[in-house]
Amino acid sequence: MKLKMLAAAAAAFMAFGVGEALAGRDLDQIRSRGTLRCGVQGPSNPGFGVPDSQGRWQGFNVEICRAVAITIFGDPARVEFVPVTTQSRFPALAAGEVDILSNNSTWTLTRDSNVNRFNFPAITFYDGQSVMVPRRLNVTSARALNGATVCVQPGTTTELNISDYFRQHNMRFTPVVISDLDELRRAYDSGRCDVFTNDFAALAAQRTLLTRPADHVILPERISKEPLSPVIRQGDEELTNIVAWTVFALIDAEEMGITAANVEQIAGSSTNPVVRRLLGVEGNMGESLSAARPDFARQIIRTFGNYGEIYERWLGTNTPLGLERGQNRTWNNGGLLYAPPAR
């Protein structure tokens, strides 16, 4: 027994999870505690999760957790935010310090596997490694960057991805490697390299910090896939469903044009059965997910709006981050967001 515990602990230490195969166990625990423990990125992640000047967490990932709390409890306030770091996030989840991570974790096979035992219920943001160049270079595609000097953080997947990309396209580049992101940005800003590469969202945040943000452009290529999803422990199907359908409800609402402003009116007047089921006017979607109330999706949209509204509030072009929707548009608008129908 002791040996087993030791082995389990050692496994957790290396970001491997310990999970129990009892369905509903985590959800029961959350319900009996009365709050959802949500792991967010510490110290902060611009736009995605930042404590405001009064110490209250705000941002895209924060509202995802609050939406899940509405589904479970019918109350967006019943969340405890627990800051986790990139080193501590998976051990914290495995050890039960948090119930859910909402901190821009990439869905990968290793993390999803039966070794690590995590679950990624639904993608909330399609990120991907991108490259930024000064506008004056007149480059419109990453394929035209042969011979460029590239500012990149050493020892990261970012570095691997960029060298793979250049090799794959028979191009050469000179790396400028600096491990501190702020230093790296300064090197790019002062012209020590032509290209700055990082994940799209991070790159956009870095762009706001340049001397002249408008003089720099992020090229359209995505040279890696970084699908970001909330993470929970494997083995609780009910919780998986709840998280997935919380996200799907947000996406479906945007696809069907349901917003915070018109949700009540649509719920009252719509004859579309998919809309009526999503908003809890008919059917038993809430009950079948063991949500707190049949109209949980309506409450979420009334409180936070649909996916697009949350996106625009924290990340969109009217925020200092100025992230284009890009791949994060709904499928009918040319993006990748696609949620199953509510029926």
Place this chain on the structure above:
Amino acid sequence: MSASTAPIGPAFLERAATFVRACFTGWFNIIITLSCIALLVWLVPPVVNWAFINATWNGTAQDCRAAGGACWAFIREKFWFSIFGLYPYEERWRPATMIAVLVAMVLASTQRRFWNQWLLVAWVVAAIGMWVLMAGGVLGLSSVQTRLWGGLTITGIIAVYGVALGYPLAVVLALGRRSKLPIIRWFCTGIIECVRGVPLISLLFMAAIMLPLFMPEGVTLDRLLRVLFAYTLFTAAYMAEVVRGGLQAMPRGQYEAAEALGLSYWKKMRLVILPQALTITIPAQVNTFIGLFKDTTLVVVIGVFDFFTTLRSALGDSAWLGFATEAYVYAAVTYFVLCFAMSKYSQRLERDFTPGQR
């Protein structure tokens, strides 16, 4: 310190004249003086411009960017966050009161006339009082989990309690390591070497993430207590070696003289050896303390929002992007003031304890 009432007396003028003369005697000194002046002329105006003349003290991020200088408005905006961290905003008076009590207790403890058993009693009472005040859940105070404690408050708590609990433990470990009883000696050596041989970051990680895995189902120890435990142990292990250095520096004659007086082991240590050993190691002790104080920032790995972390977190506020320099200057000044105070206090202690050598 000779506090002269008139700053520009004849003695001062004479000293100034000697200084200026020394600066310009010989070509080598002249070169050094001129380069120093050039360096100052090159450095000081831009810094003064940035920090004061073009600085924005009040206003928004846009005002700051327009002015181009330092954005102290950012620090103003985030000041209370840096002090109280994630503690609920409406309850700020509680950590504020706690800090006041903590500062009062620390100041009282620096006064030698208060060094008696009542101070110990006062500390125990204050510690319980502060915990109740911060954690709440009784006396009509709303309950606030320790994970929400943050900012300078948590830095103060970890540093003060780490040292207050770690120091006595360090003395015990140091004595144990020099004990003639092998079991005690091995035990103390084992603890010191194991704790010292591991980075603080992994100790904290163990305490925060691993310890709960080993505990029986349902038994939980508060995370802050686990962190304090790890930090105290780390402090103790490092200090123990400093104290041991002091013990070894004592001439054999001191031990023998104490034994010749018929003193028991504890009396010998308490009355003769430790007072001298601890006094001669004051510089090394303060050195270790200052290092450990700055190490408190490492608690961020397990998600505790200490003072430095709150500032790094504030840097992510998208309304205030790009004022990292201001935040780091503010942090540097704060840490410097606190560390400098420790250093000054230690110098005073040294003077007080070794009157014979002056």
